[in-house]
Amino acid sequence: IILGFAVATFVATAFSFIPALAVTAIVEERETRVLHQQLLSGAHVGAYWLSNLLFDLCFFAPVAVFTLVMVLVLNIHGLSDEYLPIVLLLLVLYPLQCFPLAYIISHLFSKSVTAQNMTRAFFSLTGALCSVAATIVIGQYQIGDDSGSIVPTIVSLACAILPNAALAQALQRLSLMGGMCAIWRQQSGQEDCPAEIDDPWSTGTKGVGLFVIAMLCLSAFFSAVVIFIERKKLQPPSQKATAAGGARNNLA
Numbered sequence: 001i002i003l004g005f006a007v008a009t010f011v012a013t014a015f016s017f018i019p020a021l022a023v024t025a026i027v028e029e030r031e032t033r034v035l036h037q038q039l040l041s042g043a044h045v046g047a048y049w050l051s052n053l054l055f056d057l058c059f060f061a062p063v064a065v066f067t068l069v070m071v072l073v074l075n076i077h078g079l080s081d082e083y084l085p086i087v088l089l090l091l092v093l094y095p096l097q098c099f100p101l102a103y104i105i106s107h108l109f110s111k112s113v114t115a116q117n118m119t120r121a122f123f124s125l126t127g128a129l130c131s132v133a134a135t136i137v138i139g140q141y142q143i144g145d146d147s148g149s150i151v152p153t154i155v156s157l158a159c160a161i162l163p164n165a166a167l168a169q170a171l172q173r174l175s176l177m178g179g180m181c182a183i184w185r186q187q188s189g190q191e192d193c194p195a196e197i198d199d200p201w202s203t204g205t206k207g208v209g210l211f212v213i214a215m216l217c218l219s220a221f222f223s224a225v226v227i228f229i230e231r232k233k234l235q236p237p238s239q240k241a242t243a244a245g246g247a248r249n250n251l252a
Helices: 002-014 017-031 034-040 045-074 084-108 112-143 151-161 163-188 209-234 239-251
Strands: none
Touching: 002 045, 002 112, 002 163, 017 034, 017 045, 017 084, 017 112, 034 045, 045 084, 045 209, 084 112, 084 163, 084 209, 112 151, 112 163, 151 163, 151 209, 163 209
């Protein structure tokens, strides 16, 4: 279980380099006016961002494969055995949520170097610190048997918004669940774990169902926001603004 928690935190921190590299190229194109020239030449906004996403996904694919190999080699309960398909699903959903969010964050920067450093810091810190804080808070409520409190659900939702924190929390929960099932099998001699232990798709504070749903929904939402922002930038000035500008020119 401890190894699973360590791997989850390490993966969430290491994955922060992926969106940072994606943001660097985008801000550099905006900095050198390459993006502006492409859009003025007739490039479609959706096609531009889709091509960026496909390139970044291809860049992420070897990282995901290496992560799966590392998980299999370490033979972690819950991650390397019965929940391995869920781990694969999380690695598929992570870039679909992470990259659109990184594209939105890229609009905050005008320099590519600053964008790379700040984006890496954002995803790294949110992945490690938020995940650890969520684990402590949820653990305190579970120890106190305060099942009626809404605080653990709110904390889980807050982590689900942040891709690295969501990935870390999901991997930690699968590792914990797998470790508890292994202990149950060893002590009871039975193969099937009880439902209160073996329920990976639960949307509560023990399963990863909430994170999977949030990743799917936020992937679509962040992608829509990216297209909306770029289309807003390409809109011509309103007739009122044009008329005001013309009047000022006449006065001059």
